Amino acid sequence: MIEILQQYWLAYLWSDGQRLSGLGMTLLLLLATIGIGFPLSVLLAVARVSARRRLRVPVYLYTYFFRGTPLYIQLLIIYSGVYSLQLVQQQPDLNQFFQDGFNCALLAFVLNTSAYTTEILAGAIRSIPHGEIEAAEAFGMSRWAMYRHIILPAALRRALPNYSNEVILILHATPIAFTATVPELLKVARDVNSATYASFEAFGTAALIYAAVSFLIVWIFRRLERRWLAFLHTGSH
Amino acid sequence: MLFYGYEAQIIDGTWMTVKLSLLSLLLAIVFGLLGALCKLSPQPLLRRLAQGYSTLIRSVPDLVLMLLLFYSLQIALNQLTDALALAQIDIDPFSAGVVTIGFIYGAYFTETFRAAFLAVPRGQLEAAAAYGMGRLLTFRRVLFPQMMRFALPGLGNNWQVLIKASALVSIIGLADIVKVTQDAGRSTMALFEFSFLAAFIYLAITTVSSLLLHRLERRYNLGVKEGRL
Numbered sequence: 001m002i003e004i005l006q007q008y009w010l011a012y013l014w015s016d017g018q019r020l021s022g023l024g025m026t027l028l029l030l031l032a033t034i035g036i037g038f039p040l041s042v043l044l045a046v047a048r049v050s051a052r053r054r055l056r057v058p059v060y061l062y063t064y065f066f067r068g069t070p071l072y073i074q075l076l077i078i079y080s081g082v083y084s085l086q087l088v089q090q091q092p093d094l095n096q097f098f099q100d101g102f103n104c105a106l107l108a109f110v111l112n113t114s115a116y117t118t119e120i121l122a123g124a125i126r127s128i129p130h131g132e133i134e135a136a137e138a139f140g141m142s143r144w145a146m147y148r149h150i151i152l153p154a155a156l157r158r159a160l161p162n163y164s165n166e167v168i169l170i171l172h173a174t175p176i177a178f179t180a181t182v183p184e185l186l187k188v189a190r191d192v193n194s195a196t197y198a199s200f201e202a203f204g205t206a207a208l209i210y211a212a213v214s215f216l217i218v219w220i221f222r223r224l225e226r227r228w229l230a231f232l233h234t235g236s237h
Numbered sequence: 238m239l240f241y242g243y244e245a246q247i248i249d250g251t252w253m254t255v256k257l258s259l260l261s262l263l264l265a266i267v268f269g270l271l272g273a274l275c276k277l278s279p280q281p282l283l284r285r286l287a288q289g290y291s292t293l294i295r296s297v298p299d300l301v302l303m304l305l306l307f308y309s310l311q312i313a314l315n316q317l318t319d320a321l322a323l324a325q326i327d328i329d330p331f332s333a334g335v336v337t338i339g340f341i342y343g344a345y346f347t348e349t350f351r352a353a354f355l356a357v358p359r360g361q362l363e364a365a366a367a368y369g370m371g372r373l374l375t376f377r378r379v380l381f382p383q384m385m386r387f388a389l390p391g392l393g394n395n396w397q398v399l400i401k402a403s404a405l406v407s408i409i410g411l412a413d414i415v416k417v418t419q420d421a422g423r424s425t426m427a428l429f430e431f432s433f434l435a436a437f438i439y440l441a442i443t444t445v446s447s448l449l450l451h452r453l454e455r456r457y458n459l460g461v462k463e464g465r466l
Contacts, residue, residue, distance in 0.1 A: 065436075065440065068439065068440045068443040068444065069401070069436040069437075069439045069440055069443075070400075070401040070402070070403075070404035070405075070415075070439055071401070072404045072405055072415065073404055073415060073432060073435050073436045073439060074436070076415070076419065076432045076435075077429070077432040077433060077436065080419070080422075080428050080432065081422075081428050081429035081431075081432040081433070082429060084422075084426070084427075084428040084429055085429055171298070172297075172298035172299065173298070174298070175298045175300045175301055176300060176405070179408070186298075186300065186301055186304070189301070189304075190304070193308065199305070199308030199309050199312055200305070200308070200309040200312065203301060203304050203305035203308065203309070204305060206301055207297045207301050207302065207305055210296070210297050210298055210301060211293065211296040211297050214296035214297070215296060
């Protein structure tokens, strides 16, 4: 165990000698997925609760497909499926984009998490007491002002506990990226496993690192909730 | 030919996925019930053991645990057979898949069942005790049926997650939907179409499951009056 750690700790955490690997790559994937997926989900959630069918139905079909199929298959469609199309290989830009495993993994993760997050946020928007919206209307607020000052601030806060689960699920989905040759934590563990045959130690080390990051995420969200959800606990103690 | 003559393989792969998911579900429910009972037991040792199981397993990605257990189980078994001077026993990927998925999702079911047990009103148990029911009878006739009503929504969610996680077993070498469609796609140069086919098979399974779960929930909610807004 100690020998493995001595030899491979840098690969597990940061770099395999040439490029970012292990935990660094996992965190990069996680943060990039959240950074692109979250703003996208806010827009989609507003469309999902819209009164207009033309906006609501396509978003529903999108979330239905991506929540009903495994992320691994979504990644396979994007990574090997799309790239196998003649159409894509003939376009230099598309060809270059889909050739890179990281781009494919990121695209799959963003599309997947946005589907779940859209439903979480749409649920939070629907759960806003209608009195708050009526009050905003009585103040003569425009649609845009209502979303900006009343609906979104309240909904995003209320969605926080569910969103923290989703972030942990994204972290737990990142190892799937190794199938697209992204050198993240599980890829390092697999390489260590095939180099040393010490399976338990190789995968166990990765498992412990994942667990530590999960606990860290839970801790961060608990602090955020204490700060931003304080208004829901007035009078309880 | 719509599937380039791969219909039989695709049906076999689908059956493999369904079989694996159902067996894993069964095992996960057993692990979950045991875990929940341990977590609610007055024995501190059992409680701590169950707590460790559910916390640790739920904080590590399923794919990582799958590979960890898949490789380590075989190595541990080899050491055991070596020590006993027996011939090597190879774990087949199917049993390994069922055991690992069942063990992993048992941790999620532990939490579902624990919350559901706690949701059964105390008075029900006291009433059972007042009727002179023993512990086993109370569990079978009073606690379990009422607990199921509270557990069903969570159970349904976990089942949907479990089916989707089963797509990962192709990584440990099982001929499930994913592996079959990828092989077919590669040899016919139609990877895109076959990957989509795999997605739609999963979509069909999850859609049918959610319809069935909805009916089950109605059945277990018989005689419960719901407040209307």
